[in-house]
Amino acid sequence: xxxxxxxxHVVDDDASLRTALERLFCEAxxxxxxxxxxxxxxxAAPHAFGCIVxxxxxxxxxxxxxxxxxxxxxxxxxxxxxxxxxxxxxxxxGIKAGASDxxxxxxxxxxxxxxxxxxxxxxxxxxxxxxxxxxxxxxxxSLTQRERDVLAHVVAGRLNKxxxxxxxxxxxxxxxxxxxxxxxxxVRSVPELVRAAELLKSAGAIDPPSRGIS
Numbered sequence: 001x002x003x004x005x006x007x008x009h010v011v012d013d014d015a016s017l018r019t020a021l022e023r024l025f026c027e028a029x030x031x032x033x034x035x036x037x038x039x040x041x042x043x044a045a046p047h048a049f050g051c052i053v054x055x056x057x058x059x060x061x062x063x064x065x066x067x068x069x070x071x072x073x074x075x076x077x078x079x080x081x082x083x084x085x086x087x088x089x090x091x092x093x094g095i096k097a098g099a100s101d102x103x104x105x106x107x108x109x110x111x112x113x114x115x116x117x118x119x120x121x122x123x124x125x126x127x128x129x130x131x132x133x134x135x136x137x138x139x140x141x142s143l144t145q146r147e148r149d150v151l152a153h154v155v156a157g158r159l160n161k162x163x164x165x166x167x168x169x170x171x172x173x174x175x176x177x178x179x180x181x182x183x184x185x186x187v188r189s190v191p192e193l194v195r196a197a198e199l200l201k202s203a204g205a206i207d208p209p210s211r212g213i214s
Contacts, residue, residue, distance in 0.1 A: 007050035056083035
């Protein structure tokens, strides 16, 4: 499967700058989406692979406010800040919060393109992991409570006969729930299921079994 083409999200209240940046990135071969404010970006709620070229100072929520909001939602989009007059405290705050770069306006085109390329390279793995996490969470959410209980026992190394005794259900019911949960989790083996469960557990997204493991 080919990797998705990166999208550059330009967030700036200056319409002429948005147009100029859109032209620059399009000529460099990127897909581009533009937003006049942090609020417009949040309303669009984009999850496409890429990065954000973000103005620091805008009417309403600032670029740093948007960065904080994205962090709370678990967004993996890397950020390249643009600023006309950034104070050192702003730069430090942005970098500590994970910004890929902090550039001064007006910015040289080559410098900006190199910063975006670096951000995409840095953020690629993180975004793939975030997408995998979203997919796993959606798969887990689709499980019934019985399937979640069976999953917890399977990844604990219990045999079907033991799970049936633990949950006070028939062994054939365990087998059916096990087949259904593996299909829903999109895995074909117990090792794959264990890895998926560990990822969910580390993200705090997996429930303890409703019936204890004896």
